[in-house]
Amino acid sequence: MDLFEYQGKQYFARFDIPVSAGGVADTVDQAVKVADSSQYPVVVKAQVQVGGRGKAGGIKLANNADEVRTHAGNILGMDIKGHVVKRVWVEHASDIDEEYYASFTLDRAAKKHLLMLSAQGGVDIEEVAAKDSDAIVKLHVNPVEGLSAAVAKKAAIDAKIPAKAQDGVADILVKLYRCFTEGDCDLAEINPLILKPTGEVHALDAKVSLDANADFRHPEWDEFKATVELDDREKLARDKGLQYIGLDGFVGIIANGAGLAMSTLDVVNQVGGTAANFLDIGGGANADVMASALEVINFDTNVKSIFINIFGGITRGEEVAKGIVEALGRVDLRAPIVIRLDGTNAEEGREILRNAGIPESKLVSKPTMLEAAKAAVEIAKK
């Protein structure tokens, strides 16, 4: 789950990482109110989960209420790379002497935490890496040992952070590491991490991605979940407890298992079609789950055919077939189904589908994944 900047800053604050005082606003009037209670000048920042906000005109400095009114009016409703701005963050504008970069992620290859620290912040870190890879210090942290203040200080020295900022940076690194580990982040990034004329080090931006698997121990994440942007299809799928990702194509996909579902998307693409979604119904494909899946697919008006790709391992073919027949009785589908049912007891399953009296205009059965994909794409193109 990716957080908006303001949520990231709220999360940082829980771990005592210094951030600017400010507040969120959904309307121009609210923005002025927040600005008035912060100290002018203020910065008005678009809250969207996409990079390049500044270049797109989504971050503006305002010296007084009139300017806040103008900028907030322009930014709210603005389209930044397909993301419509619904909310702005208004904070006191910081005086900046220098800009740094700091982040923690999991390095999957090394199976350890990775600190990246650079004295060149405020710009895209990928660009810094491409131009001068020595400008970024990469340090692995063993998750069992954690990050000590001494190691953090050494990282700051190695990154050529000026002496006057080293202690401040090291202190924030230790706090950011706590946020990353105890806060169950996939990513905790500060860019820029600024040095103020007063000598204080401070997070001017926040990019935080949370690990959904750790949801059970973070009741405080509920407020973040409320703002996750889902399209209507994804909302319906979430309400029904399905693993669904909306896409732009015309063939609705239902498969059992994440790997098989990904593979199904690929095969549809390979034979010239496009998938409307990713949907994994998991191991047990009973009638309830199948009916829910078909309802979600049916909700998507782009869908012209539905490809159900089931491989029975422990799930048995006849149970899947019974589930589909029962689900068809509950959901009135707009698009025809092409099914590939294979694996344990697949023949019994196909027999049940054949004898269910479903017309061929509504359900076609194919023996292999490739043939089924071809049939589904052909129907979608008609």
Added chain:
Amino acid sequence: MAIFVNENTKVIVQGLTGGQGKYHGLRNKAYGTQVVGGVTPGKGGTDVEGIPVFNSVAEAVAATGATASFVAVPPKAAPAAILEAAQAGIGFVVCITEGIPAQDEARTFNTLKRDFTKTRLLGPNCPGIISPGKCNIGITAGEIAQPPTAKGPNVGIVSRSGTLTYQALYELKQLGIGVSTCVGIGGDPVPGTSFIDCLAEFEKDPETHAIIMIGEIGGSAEEEAADFIKANVSKPMSAYIAGVTAPAGKKMGHAGAIVSGGKGTAQGKMDALRDAGVKVGLNPTEAGLLMADIVKGLG
């Protein structure tokens, strides 16, 4: 021969009295696996259809001589269960649990690496391991796996995905090709056993003559495997990578299946494997057929 497990492997099930543990533990036993005990704190002294239940792994090991453990407990309890098994001297731990936080996984992996170097963890979030005809630990349907033949050629399978593993087993069975061992390493960001660990074992295993590898988007495990194959694997291989069309920035069902910052794409992985001399199929069936060709050539 087989890798990691064989007909002598004695297995306990941590969570045998729970829904998943009971269902799959009994299936594994029915397959012929030596399931010698279960562990559920507080239920020691009882039994599940004749399989004795113990309060701790240490007690279970002392009473049964178990060498492997099947961890089928919820995400909150799984890391402690894995470490308890390691502490009790279990050498091979299979964890099927899906949904363990990545931070817990990273800590567990590194704790094993530091303190319990004799314990190998398979998973989490994996279907388990089957050496057809000998031992099945996990959720694989044993009947879709073709046992190996004495003279071969037999194929080893290693995969990140459960259903695609079944698919591969099934395709090989249809083609009448025997499987030495099939290992599901799981779809999480920090798997205990990597592709490379399995490839190294398959390379050493005299019963394995060729290898199928099934990967997916996210991370760089397939690229690392490709480097390893180039330098260390002499046996012929075919492969399939799922997720060519997956959109960037989305976790595709598995916690580890995500393309981020242009890294971890299926195309990059396929290129790396081809470059290492692996025959790469564009779908699972094609990978199976490529393997059939390889096996024919081995005669």
